Amino acid sequence: MNTYDSILLAPLEERIETDSVRIIQAKAEGKKVVGYFCPHVPEELILAAGMIPVRLAQGGDIEAVTAGEDYLKADSCPYARSCLGFQKQGNPIYSNVDAICVAYTCDSMRKNQEYWAEYLGVPSFPLGITQSHDRLRSKTHALDYFKNELNLLASRLEALSGQNITSSKIKQAIRINNQIREQLWRLFEYPVDKRTPIEWRNVFRIAQAGFTMDRLLYLNELIKFNKQLAKIRPNKSIKDTRPRLMICGSIIAQGDNKVLDIIEQAGGNIVADSICTGSMFARKRVTMFGLAGNPMDALAERYLYNIPCPFMTDLPKRLGRIVKIIRDYNVAGIIYYSLKYCDTWRAEFKAIRDVAQQKLATPTLLIEAEYSPADIGTIKTKVEAFIEMMEGR
Amino acid sequence: MSEIHSSPGYSRLIFDKNFDSFSEFLHLFNGGSLKFPDSENKIIAKTPLSPPELIYAAGGLAYDPYTRETIIHSVMNENFDLVNNGVDTGLSPEYNPWNLIMAGSMASGATKTTLSGAAISCGNWDDQTKKTWQALSEKLGTPVYFWEIPRWDSDSEKWAIKFLKAELEQLFQWLQYTTGVKVTSQSLSDAVINGNRIRQQLQEIDELACSPGRPLSALEYYMLHLASTDYFPNPRETHRIYDQIICELRQRVEKATSNTPDEPLRIFMMGDETQQFQLFKMIEDCGGQVVGADFRLALYYKLIPQDGSILDNLAHWIWNMPTNMPTMERIRATIPFIQRQKADAVIINSTIGSRNLPGSERIVRDIIKQEMEIPVLSIETSLPLQDNEKTEYLIRAFIEMNRY
Numbered sequence: 004m005n006t007y008d009s010i011l012l013a014p015l016e017e018r019i020e021t022d023s024v025r026i027i028q029a030k031a032e033g034k035k036v037v038g039y040f041c042p043h044v045p046e047e048l049i050l051a052a053g054m055i056p057v058r059l060a061q062g063g064d065i066e067a068v069t070a071g072e073d074y075l076k077a078d079s080c081p082y083a084r085s086c087l088g089f090q091k092q093g094n095p096i097y098s099n100v101d102a103i104c105v106a107y108t109c110d111s112m113r114k115n116q117e118y119w120a121e122y123l124g125v126p127s128f129p130l131g132i133t134q135s136h137d138r139l140r141s142k143t144h145a146l147d148y149f150k151n152e153l154n155l156l157a158s159r160l161e162a163l164s165g166q167n168i169t170s171s172k173i174k175q176a177i178r179i180n181n182q183i184r185e186q187l188w189r190l191f192e193y194p195v196d197k198r199t200p201i202e203w204r205n206v207f208r209i210a211q212a213g214f215t216m217d218r219l220l221y222l223n224e225l226i227k228f229n230k231q232l233a234k235i236r237p238n239k240s241i242k243d244t245r246p247r248l249m250i251c252g253s254i255i256a257q258g259d260n261k262v263l264d265i266i267e268q269a270g271g272n273i274v275a276d277s278i279c280t281g282s283m284f285a286r287k288r289v290t291m292f293g294l295a296g297n298p299m300d301a302l303a304e305r306y307l308y309n310i311p312c313p314f315m316t317d318l319p320k321r322l323g324r325i326v327k328i329i330r331d332y333n334v335a336g337i338i339y340y341s342l343k344y345c346d347t348w349r350a351e352f353k354a355i356r357d358v359a360q361q362k363l364a365t366p367t368l369l370i371e372a373e374y375s376p377a378d379i380g381t382i383k384t385k386v387e388a389f390i391e392m393m394e395g396r
Numbered sequence: 397m398s399e400i401h402s403s404p405g406y407s408r409l410i411f412d413k414n415f416d417s418f419s420e421f422l423h424l425f426n427g428g429s430l431k432f433p434d435s436e437n438k439i440i441a442k443t444p445l446s447p448p449e450l451i452y453a454a455g456g457l458a459y460d461p462y463t464r465e466t467i468i469h470s471v472m473n474e475n476f477d478l479v480n481n482g483v484d485t486g487l488s489p490e491y492n493p494w495n496l497i498m499a500g501s502m503a504s505g506a507t508k509t510t511l512s513g514a515a516i517s518c519g520n521w522d523d524q525t526k527k528t529w530q531a532l533s534e535k536l537g538t539p540v541y542f543w544e545i546p547r548w549d550s551d552s553e554k555w556a557i558k559f560l561k562a563e564l565e566q567l568f569q570w571l572q573y574t575t576g577v578k579v580t581s582q583s584l585s586d587a588v589i590n591g592n593r594i595r596q597q598l599q600e601i602d603e604l605a606c607s608p609g610r611p612l613s614a615l616e617y618y619m620l621h622l623a624s625t626d627y628f629p630n631p632r633e634t635h636r637i638y639d640q641i642i643c644e645l646r647q648r649v650e651k652a653t654s655n656t657p658d659e660p661l662r663i664f665m666m667g668d669e670t671q672q673f674q675l676f677k678m679i680e681d682c683g684g685q686v687v688g689a690d691f692r693l694a695l696y697y698k699l700i701p702q703d704g705s706i707l708d709n710l711a712h713w714i715w716n717m718p719t720n721m722p723t724m725e726r727i728r729a730t731i732p733f734i735q736r737q738k739a740d741a742v743i744i745n746s747t748i749g750s751r752n753l754p755g756s757e758r759i760v761r762d763i764i765k766q767e768m769e770i771p772v773l774s775i776e777t778s779l780p781l782q783d784n785e786k787t788e789y790l791i792r793a794f795i796e797m798n799r800y
Contacts, residue, residue, distance in 0.1 A: 076746070076754050078490070107547050110523050114755035117723050121759060129722075131552060133559075134518050134526070135542040144562035148546060151555035314523060316542045318530055344490055346751060350527035353486030354534055 007201070009228045011209045011221075015061075015258055022057075022215040023095035029055055035101040035164055040086060040115065042279050042310050043106035043132050045302045047289070048157050050176035050218065052164040058214035059097055060280055061089055062256025065374050074118040075111070080344045081374045082254050083111030090123050096215055102126040102163050104156060108314040109347050128159045136307065138320040150303040157299075173298040177289045179218050186225035187213070187285035193232065194274040195332055197242050200235045203273045204263060207281055211257045214280075245272035246393035247333055251325060251355065252340035253348045254279050262340055262370055262382060269387045270394075275332040277325055278340070283310055313347040321351065322358045329363050336393050337367040338386070366392070400426035403472035405780060410677055412613045417640035418620075424637060425467075425623055438512035438575045441538075443525055444669075445694050445719050446517035448627045449710070450567060453587040455577030459509060460625040462525070463669075465501040466494050467622070470671050471780050478506060479779075486531040487524075492749035493671060493779050495528040503535050511538050513574040515567060519545035519720055522752045539574065543567040545714055548721045560711040584706045590631035595696035597638040598624050604645040606687035606737040609652025610660065611645050614676035614686035621692050622669060660685035661799045664739035666730070666760065668747035670777040674784060675791075679743070682792045683799055688737035690730050694719035697729070723756035727763045734768065741771045741798050743791070748778040771798045 013021070026036050037049045038059040046056035061067075062082050070091045071084030089097040105116035107129055120127040131152040136145035157168045190206040193199040209228070213221050248271045255263065255278050266273060276282055287309040291301040311321040328334065337359055341349045349371070356367040368389040370382055400406055400422060412418065440456040442448060448458035469475045470493065478500030483489050485503045487496060501507045514533070518526040526542070533540035543563045546556040568579035577583075601620055605612045620641065627634040663684045669691045679686060694717040701709040714720070718729045734742065742764050746754035753760075761772045773794040775787050 074758055076751075076757070078749065079751050079755055107520055110521070110752045110755055113520055113722075117756060117759060121724065129547065129549065131520075131547040131549070131556070133544060133546070135544045135563075142562075142566070144559050148555055148559040152552065155549075155551055313527075316518065316526065316530060318534075341488075344751065346488065346491065346523045347527060349488040349490070350486060350524075350531055353531070 007205070007228070007231065009209075009224060009231070011212045011224050011228055012205060013212070018212055018215065019061075019096060023099065025217065026055060026057070026096065026099050026215075030099060030101075036099055037102050037104060037160065037163070038097070038100035039104040039106070040112055041106040041108050041312070042284055043108060043306050043312070044104045044130060045153065045306050047173055047176035047180055047298075047302060048153065048160055048168060049104070050179070051168045051172035052157070052160040053166040054101075054160065054164050056218075057096060057100065059086060059089070059100070059103070060211070060214050060254065060256045061085070061094065061096075061258050062254070063259035063261065063374050064089070065376075067092060067094070068374050074122060075114060078344055079114070080111045080253070080342050082256055082259075082342055082345075083115055085256075085374065086115050087118055087123070090119070090125070100125060102128060104128045104130055104160075106130045106132050108132065108312060126163065128156055130156050132307065134314055135316045137317045138308075146303055146307060149307045150299060153299055153303055153306075170298055173302070174291070177291065177298055177301065179222060181288045183213065183218065183222050183225060184285045184288055186222065186229055188282070189229055190225075190232075191282040191285055197244075199243070200232050203275065204267065207255075207263075207276070210281060210284065213284075214257065243272055245270055246390055247272055247274045247335045248338055248393075249273070249275040249277065249325075249328060249332065249334040249336075250281075250338045250340055251277040252352075253342035253345040255340060256280060259374065261374075261376070261379065262338070262372055262386075265379070265383050265386050266338060266390075269383070269390045271338070271386065271390045273338070275328050275334055277311070277321075277328060279310070279312060313351050318351060318354055322354065325355055326358060326362055329359060329365050334365060335396070336389060337365060338389075339367050339369045341369060341371045343371055343373045400468070400472050404474050405470075405472040405673075409615065409673055412616055415613075415616060415644065417637065417644045418616050421620070421623070421637050421641060424629070424633065425464075425619070439509060440571070440574065441511050441514035441516070442626060443517050444625045444692070445717065446515070447591065447695065447700075447710070447714065448625070448631075449584070449587040449591045449700070450564070451515060451571065452590070452627070452631060453579045453584040454568065454571035454575045455583075456512070456571060456575045457628075457630065458626040459511070459628065461502060461507065461509070462494055462498045463622050463625050464628070465507055466497045466671060469501050469506055470497045471673055474780060475506065476779055476781075478504060481506075485535045487528060490749055491524050491528070492668070492747045494669070494747065494750075495524045496749075499528050499532055502532055513539040513541065513570075515571065516540055516542050517545060518542050520547045521719060524751070541567065541570045545717075545720050548715060548725065553715070556715055557708075557711050560715055561707055564707060564711060581706055584710070585702065587631075588700045588702060588706060588710065590635070591627070592699045592702065593635050594624065594627060594631060594638065595699050597635065597642060598696040600642055601638070601645070602688055602733075602737065604642065604649060606662065607649045607652070609649065610680075610685050611648035611652060614680055614684075615673060617686055618665075618673070618676055618689065618691075621689055624692050624695055658683065661795045662687045662738060662740040664734045664737055664742050665689040665691070665745065666742055667744040667753050667757065668750050670745050670747060671780050672777040672782065672784065672787075673780065675745075675777060675787065678784065678788050679791055679795070682788070682795045684791070684795050687739055688733060690718070690733070693730065693733060697733075723759045724763065727760055728767075731764070731767060734764070739770065741773070741794070743794075744772060744774045746774065746776045748776055
């Protein structure tokens, strides 16, 4: 196992502390901080408005979940409950945002937007996003609608920051984020190789570090880190023979380590993911065509069509993507992580399991979990049995 | 005797035996859900709160299996095994029992209805319905078409309406492909005119339901309310039966004596529909009168304008359906109806497993308390035979506390 020297791999508590200090300092200097939850919100617009984007994606904390139950019922997804709970508890990042942008994805996130606005007193900007557009682009009006919603969001962000969002500012933000995506994607591609110098789990940590880090600092650290890896790659890594797994399903928030730890302890080797806090951000650039290209068009195209979340109805697109990942990463089994009460992901388990089995003979294990430690024993038993089965194949 | 009358669930319910036109309504309801009448029209499934006009304009028969299959199989026949069949289609056992029973009924073949397709509206509510139909389309191979209502925001109106009109136009093309009948301005206008007649009747039923002397029992009101979802078996028949019901109710109101010594607590029901139909008798036994409900209010909150561009009118009307609005706007749009029904109190029902309306329950409760200054009770219900003791205790205490 390799060890690395990078602030990107700092423990979560350390990172929250560092980033919250930076955020508080920036606020004292007059900067504004804008939070968002789902990756459908183009943070390029927040950057272009001269504000600090932070992705509010912490989880795994049972106290935050309980605090969120003042608003959402106990049978709503624990991530959604904790989004409210962290703010209520005074989490240093959640309680320092000046506004939030909420993509209208699932029921729980829509309710979150309402409670943040009405009960937590934080200005919240909803972003409409279509659900029924398809990969064949038979609904051309979906892109027009989303573009208009992005323009509305931009005007709301301008009003908050007092700065104009110009095309050149958006282009600059796109450039930075595209470079981040490229650097991150390079990391996510390493585990394709059985002699990878870095495991997926560490790449995942690095991806999550980007949720709250300063964008330029993050980019520079990613470049440095990739250079480090390029040096150790040729000779120092050993071939990994553990069963190669893909993790797929509901959001795995920062701090929600339970299932990942169990997999690791059971001898499983996650090499790929299809989760919105993992490789999803990195997988596709914002592409502008030529110098005269409209950056809003480019953002709309990228953020509407390239984030395969199951609140959208185009299941075949998601299935196709998952099959491709299984092939590209030589995946032997899928761990399907469904947060309890996550209605959208849970309903796709069967379709994904069936396709993986029928097309590639790849088995899938369903893990349903809350943030409480009560289910650790059950999950451990299931994961161990699944991995044993993989090893016996 | 028809199947519904011999079902175990029916025998547990106490209907108003002197309500002749309602008996006919029940007969019609039963026939509709068990044996769709011989018809050359294609049967197209819909979701509870999408306007049936869209399907009738294409010469189809609108059918809401969410409501009808659940009432027949769960409430009346008490066939709760269908929940497992629903889970077998890929749904989570944590889904609400309306979706599970519907999916179970369609997937297991318990349904007597053969669908030609399903035109499923999706929007900013209820992920479960959308995912249920996605799973069903995989399981049944029935063509399912998703059409979409964009989120409500006064600043988005211009492009949201443009989007919705484009969605409706594409939906009509799909319906034409499925039913073989082209949707024209004329067919759409005719469908809207027919639908508006039923909307007027539903508004009138609401008016009669809140008349003194309790002319309409809560259970009957609830069933009339739910059945407005698809104008089964066709708008003409629905209009005819509602007409008879209204006539009979008017006669009852005329005969009713006012100033009864024990005035009931006038209750407006909100939230999720319940499969525990006994709830309504329970409310009455505890001294309440159900004077209105918002379960299907979005379907008749106002008439669809008939002048000008029918597509434009329809798009605006759909976009402004209360169900499409964020909670604050939805409740502010609903408050005038609660006031019109002269409600003394509100009961909000959450169906266990449902996450849309229950998710915003706190907001609903707080706004009604603040803006109307009337008491609000939140209850939870599930499948019909679930233990009612706690609910009954809550309702009794609530009514006793607020009645005098």
